[in-house]
Amino acid sequence: MSGKDELVGIRTAALGKVQAAESSAQLDEIDTQYLGRKGELTLQLRRIGSLSQDERKDFGQSVNDIKAELSEAIAQRRQALDAGESKAKLAAEAVDVTLPGRFYQTGRPHILIETIEKIKRIFIGLGYEFVETPEIEDYKYNFEALNYPPEHPAMDEQMSFYINDDVLLRTHTTAYQHRVMPYRKPPMRVATIGKTYRYENVDATHGHTFHQVDCFAIDHDISLTDLKGTIQQFAVEMFGMDVNVRFRPDFFPFVEPGAEFAVTCFLCKGEGCGVCKGSGWLELGGAGLIHPNILEKAGIDSEEYTGFAFGFGIERMPMLEHGIKDLRLFMENDLRFLRQL
Ligand SMILES: [Zn+2]
Missing domain, CATH: 3.30.930.10 (Bira Bifunctional Protein; Domain 2)
Known part of the structure; x- marks a missing residue:
């Protein structure tokens, strides 16, 4: 498989995981998996040495583009999750002022x-x-x-x-x-x-x-x-x-x-x-x-x-x-x- 094809595969898998993430913690894991110091995209850059002079610039550019795209996707997903969480929190704390009040039974003389x-x-x-x-x-x-x-x-x-x-x-x-x-x-x-x-x-x-x-x-x-x-x-x-x-x-x-x-x-x-x-x-x-x-x-x-x-x-x-x-x-x-x- 050429380096380019592998990059496309990594990009597709990474973006798919970002969209499927349901929490900030999962997004953190994806970030580490692809963008971290030993992340899959970071490791791809180390292949540059084995490429021809012509291919290097193009490949390096592609990796950096994908890293930027993935960072952006993670940030957007994080924002969407946060908004969803606060919306759910608001919904849980909401008070319906139109509901009838609670009926308390009061005693009275026989x-x-x-x-x-x-x-x-x-x-x-x-x-x-x-x-x-x-x-x-x-x-x-x-x-x-x-x-x-x-x-x-x-x-x-x-x-x-x-x-x-x-x-x-x-x-x-x-x-x-x-x-x-x-x-x-x-x-x-x-x-x-x-x-x-x-x-x-x-x-x-x-x-x-x-x-x-x-x-x-x-x-x-x-x-x-x-x-x-x-x-x-x-x-x-x-x-x-x-x-x-x-x-x-x-x-x-x-x-x-x-x-x-x-x-x-x-x-x-x-x-x-x-x-x-x-x-x-x-x-x-x-x-x-x-x-x-x-x-x-x-x-x-x-x-x-x-x-x-x-x-x-x-x-x-x-x-x-x-x-x-x-x-x-x-x-x-x-x-x-x-x-x-
Ligand atoms: Zn009478």
Whole structure:
């Protein structure tokens, strides 16, 4: 093979490798292989000595031309690779500002807590002080001090969670009365709100754990009118509309007279609907004037002072408002339920 043919072969192979190179490191290798001190093209120049005078100039020129061409090709390929790399880097780091943001789930109060907070705000606005008393309660506060006769069915072990003969889970928040009354002087307006417990078979409308609010006021000349006005004012603020209050006689050992109270149905505004069973009224709870025995037991002169007391369940309000049919949903913490409220 003549020197010229060999040069053409080297040139073709070298340029082909340059085009196929995928990295700077590969280009460095090609550079060394052909243009280095012991590179293939450099070695070709050493053949000049064996050539005729005429051929030398021409051959030397050809080798140098190929070296220059290869250097240029390597430089261009290097530039192209660098551009490609930075383009890929830019693409990897790119931020698409049109993408929707990440959705972070935020917590919020449980529907019962919201209801409790609203009820508290209203009664605090009406001058009531909220107190907390034990959920694990003495028998005497839960029943005895509240004038329950010994044979009252509520005291039956079958209806309550007894811890021992003298201690049980309170069956109503009314148990707070004698934890407060004997230690204060009238006038007083005190309320409590919290959990109560009954030994019930659990179903959609019966739970073993539920919430109640209880309020009482003691002062000179407290009458049923004050009681009715207080409940009415509460209901107006709670349901955001004009509400009437209806009393019907009922018996609770700690009030005399006692009544169950109902308010205008806030869903149909008293016209009658499925929820109020066409009556236009929603029964909420029990109320009455504090029994003189209760006042006397607390060291309050029942000739000088009178008082009223009332209480009602909490769960019923969001159940009515949102059409919730199953009491158990409040305690199960199922997000599919909670997210709807
Ligand atoms: Zn109604």
